[in-house]
Amino acid sequence: MEADTTRKLIHLSFIIILSLPLIFPINIPIPLNQSTKDAYTTVESTPEGSIAVINMDFSTQSAPECYPQALAFLKHAIRRHFKFVITTFESPDAVIYAKKALAEVDLNGYEYGKDYVHLGYFPGKETSIAAFGQNVHGLVKTDADGRSIEEMPLMQQIHSAKDISIWLLGSYNSIPFITQIYAPYNAIMISASDGSSYQTLYTYYQSKQLKGLLNGARGGAEYEDLLGYAGQAKAIMNIQNFSHIFFIGAIFIGNLLYFRRKKN
Amino acid sequence: MSIIRRDLPVWIAFLVGVILLSDYVFSLPALKSTASTITNWAVIVTAFSFGIGALNIIQRQSKVIIRREKYWIYSIVLIITLFGTLGIGLIGTINHPYYRIIFDNMMAPLNVTMSSMLAFFLASAAFRVIRAKNFESALLLIAALLVMLQNAPIGQLIWPGFPILGDFFITGFAAGGNRGIQIGAAIASIGFGIRILLGQEKRWFGRSE
């Protein structure tokens, strides 16, 4: 019975402590990683007004980690006055998040069809990524809401991967893009990742196939710092900090109690 | 009858397994297409099997309802939601707005909430289990602490060496140990698989008659 009460107390204090950074935003500074910095400078060094692809690909489960990164990419693209198209190749869930992201950012001066297009989801994963690279109009006929893209001025400028200056991959798995887009077209790419795909993608960053790479929510928070706003990734990192302190504390107290009991 | 009952399944399993394996070893186009046909069939048969699962649930829950066992009201809820979801999904396809509501506003958040429960469970387990009872568990504790300090940005603020040390634990020790476990399990699973194909391990088809 006593063990049960302890467990309940731990759960209660856990949720309270993790809520603290949301109630009182305390921003603990996050040291900047080189791979995040590279991602930022890659976008900064791309000329204003270039055409970018922002790929949003994550399921509802990986959204807490991936969405803030994709959003940061989107914000940065707007700040650099890129013309952009939003795509989704892997997880249809992400289309809703893409719409949410477009509603969240300040699209002042942007006109749909002329400066940006939301293309939505194409099934087929890696094969359609390859098809997109070869011939955009062969794969895509309509945008996310079913409007024909043929009349859109932006889409008339995009025919294949050669017309795209930079790829901002806000997805957890960017390897198909590296094999299908980087390898044949030598495209400039930066990528987001989640906790489990970072290690794999890091080797591609080391071999310079990815020009920059964000390490999950942590990379997202660093990127938000660089852009100068505190968004969801920052919030997640604050919670992460608190939770890790909690875990370390719990292990410490657990051991303390154990050794005290052993002594007696 | 015992041929159909006992021997035929073993032979089919053997044949299918051997075809898939020889497709891996030799690259013949005919073999490749046979192998991919078989895997396709397996996916289709698996899809049929979900009906068995549903029948099992419906059978069990209706028993509860008929016998008015404890919590029979909830069983009614279950049956209604099951057929409701099925009905909306089949008649209105999965893009029907109600289906989207069920999926996006109930199933998806429930999924995420359940996986967030893991964090709670980890917290209480960390308190209870990760204790330096002997040298071995002390090692586990040290590895866990160092990797935690690597993962939390605050670790890097305390001492810049933590990330390097933690990284060494994850990509060094853990990678090595993990590789050993995986190779070992792979060897054992190959042995087990071969025994099934040869019909030495027959328990998978239940009744011995």
Added chain:
Amino acid sequence: MEEGIGRAVELGRPVHWTPGYGSAEHAGGIGSTSGLSLLSGMTILGHVAKLCAQRGADLISTFANPELVPLATEIIKEAFRSENKLDEFKSENVQFISSRQYAFATGLLGLFQREKIATNIMTGSFGAEALIVAEGAQMLGAFQVAGSDGTTQLPVIFAICDYTLIGEEFFAAAVYLSDDPIQRGALRGQDLFKFGLIAFTIVAMIITVLGFNIVTYLKM
């Protein structure tokens, strides 16, 4: 395992067994790569069912893969029949829960509390739901045995359960429980293979360090 089942009998509470989720959602199940570990788990089920029949403990088994339900029913029935206790077998105790990973976990948590299980045995192929299930059983103070070949969930299960079969031990357990000389021979063969593999790796490493590139030959 015997210890756990004995405990369940003493307390008069049921034993729970599950092969885990086995990536059922993504066309998994025994017709996929997780099939081997699920099947190996099923062989252990045969042993568990036999023990339960001998001692007279209730055995509840839960599934995320529907195609396992008929198999398990037959395996359990067979075990009860060999102990001449077929009339004690309850078909409603073989339960398909759901193929969605977390719906499966939710169902198990509820089931544990309502049935007040005494022992929880998990042998098969697990995903992230393993911790939920294990900790849910732990809340009841249940005795736990687990075995799996995957490495992502093992550390967590290992921390919580009383006995854990790590990776290969899990497959070997199925052999040990069978007492079949041929199978033991097979196990010995595997061990020889492992010795060979270790020797090969060391030799290959030395050759590579000396500057010969043998990796390209291996990749063929």
Added chain:
Amino acid sequence: MDLTLLILVEAFCTFAVWSYLYKENPAYRLIEYLFIGMSVGHILVMSISSIYSSAITPLIAGNMLYIIPIILGLSLYFYFSRSYYYLYRIPMALLVGTGVGLGIRGAVHSTIINQIIANISIFNFGMNWLSLLKGVTIFVGSIAVLYYFIFTYYIEPKSSIKTALKLPRYFIMLTFGALLANVVMVRTSYLSGRLIFLWTTDAIYTIPIAIVIFALGILYDKGVLKAKKK
């Protein structure tokens, strides 16, 4: 439907699941049965549409071969028949055969061969001392752990090599510790997703209500306990 209503539903789901941490209760039970019902319904919809698209459509298009998996799939249901139940073993054998075939393929290729290739190329990490040390650690670790799994050749260890034989076990412990810590990070990010939802959307209004309901529930629970004791 109204957006706020949907947020309320979502918040209720979240709190109902978390309430399990205190105790199994009616709210949790309701959500549990709803969740199972929905998910099984969803799975059925998915499998029916996949049967339709991958078996029935090609069959109608004239590919008669697809009659076989349909018959096999249907014969799974012989399991419910008393006299022909054994026929379900035939589709089962197909599944088992496929599973074993794919499983062995995966084990040989992606595990054994790839891992051993990675293992012998220990200098791939680069040439500085830390990377070299890392490569050696992985190499020693994997071999030691593999050695741990040799069951049948057990030699009674002499005291001098006893510590060396413990090395594999130590490696497993270090591995588990490190992996456990990584799990903590991933799971916390899921939890933080939920917390951000609760604190930053309209769901914030449900927090006080939930707290009150929880408190009442706990009080009721304790009260009932006391009454029983008397």
